[in-house]
Amino acid sequence: MRVFSEQIMAEACRRNNIIRPGVATIMDCAKLSAYLQEQTGIPVIHMELGSPGFAPNKVGIEAEKAALDAGVGSSYPPTDGLPVLKEASSRFVKAFLGLELAPLYHIPTTGSMLGAFGAFAAASQCVPGRKKILVIEPSFSANKQQMAILDIPWKGVEIAGLRQCGLEAGLRAELAGEEYAAIMYSNPNNPSWMCLSDEELKIVAKVADDTHTIVIEDLAYFCMDFRGAGFGIPGREPYPPTVSKYASRYIILLSASKIFSYAGQRIGVMCVGPELYHESYPELARRYGGLGIFGLTLTGGILDMITSGCTASTQWGLAAMMDRSCEGSLDFVADVKAYGDRASKMKEIFLRHGFSISYDSDAEGPIADGFFFTLSYPGMDSGTLVEELLSYGVSTVSLDKMGSSRDGVRVCSSRIQGHQFGLLEERMAAFAADHPVEL
DSSP: OOSSOHHHHHHHHHHTTOSOGGGOOHHHHHHHHHHHHHHHOOOOEEOSSOOOOSOOOHHHHHHHHHHHHTTGGGSOOOTTOOHHHHHHHHHHHHHHHOOOOOGGGEEEESSHHHHHHHHHHHHHTSBTTBOEEEEEESOOHHHHHHHHHTTOOEEEEEHHHHHHHOHHHHHHHHHTTSOEEEEEEESSOTTTOOOOOHHHHHHHHHHHHHTTOEEEEEOTTTTOOOSSOOOOOTTOSOOOOOGGGTOSSEEEEEEHHHHSSOGGGOOEEEEEOHHHHHOBOHHHHHHHOTTOBHHHHIIIIIIHHHHSSOOHHHHHHHHHHHHHHHHTSOOHHHHHTHHHHHHHHHHHHHHHTTOEESSOEETTEEOOOOSEEEEEOTTOOHHHHHHHHHHTTEEOEEGGGGTOSSOOEEEEOSSOOTTHHHHHHHHHHHHHHHSOOOO
16 A cells, blocks of 8 residues: 555655656655655655765764864865875775875865766866766766766766677777767666676776776775675785776775765765876866876866865864774774665565566676665566655665666665664565566
């Protein structure tokens, strides 16, 4: 039995300037479901927003307090970041990626979303005629909205399709026209949770280098491929796969939001490869002045104009969490493994009631249980499934919004509470009874 009527949902959409739930953005889905819950008193099981499900790490909180007490709030932070965080980030990527990258190349950003925005802006302005960005699909829809703001053309190509025709051949065919400035993907992938393997990233790097294309790698869900690989032990292999081991021109995006459940403080780090950082582009010099050096233009010409640096205390907080992780006294992977446990329980309920996993495997085999997964239901397209689930009090996001060619929805495991699994079971039993599947 539905918990929200068509009339209630229609009125909620009108009040929130939403055409209908099936075509709404992630934030609009969150706003709509919150409104329905507030207005009716009926609890919604929130699976739409990728917000951390745990308390922020106390190491960061205490370090921020100490920094504020020491007076950091009275001075503007350097545009390219405080040395304490740049140095901590350098130690962090060495400890957990096996990557030697000097502090100079670590640029704090006001969340990795801001890092992506700056990366898109800088990459698309380097070479006249090379403005377009190739997006590996499915993908985080907000990045495309950022490109829209910047008036950057993009093209999406599904990783599953590239694998079928041969990853290298497929990428070369896409990048052959020399119109692309960059290639963008997340690993693990948001929304599917598929991962690009080390071998696949070697291919991405090779093709990118051959075509002088910048690689933008979003590692927001750092070390969260929980398939028994043992990621997250400082200074010890295996390390998560990263294109930075193979590519000449790359940008890595790290997010404190997911690694340390620090989303409210809006802090991340952009790691720029040395060759790209020091490369001079005449077009950047013409637009921003100076010598057109990529890294310095990115910080002084672009990021400074958007946020004028990152809040000083949050930089101290992230630096402390990174340092404690490197020392081994903060196990950030153990802190987030519960996402996998939640996802496993959620999948079991959905699968038992007729749903399927839209993206269930990658080059390494079945995907892990983690922060995100995808669902489909027989006979329903993506938008219809979003709307039907919401009417049963379960809020999700359409895969159409994320560049997928497959029908389904994105589900996030972070916000479901322990007492809600019984409620999910009850609602999905009703959903299945009202939507019988013909065998």
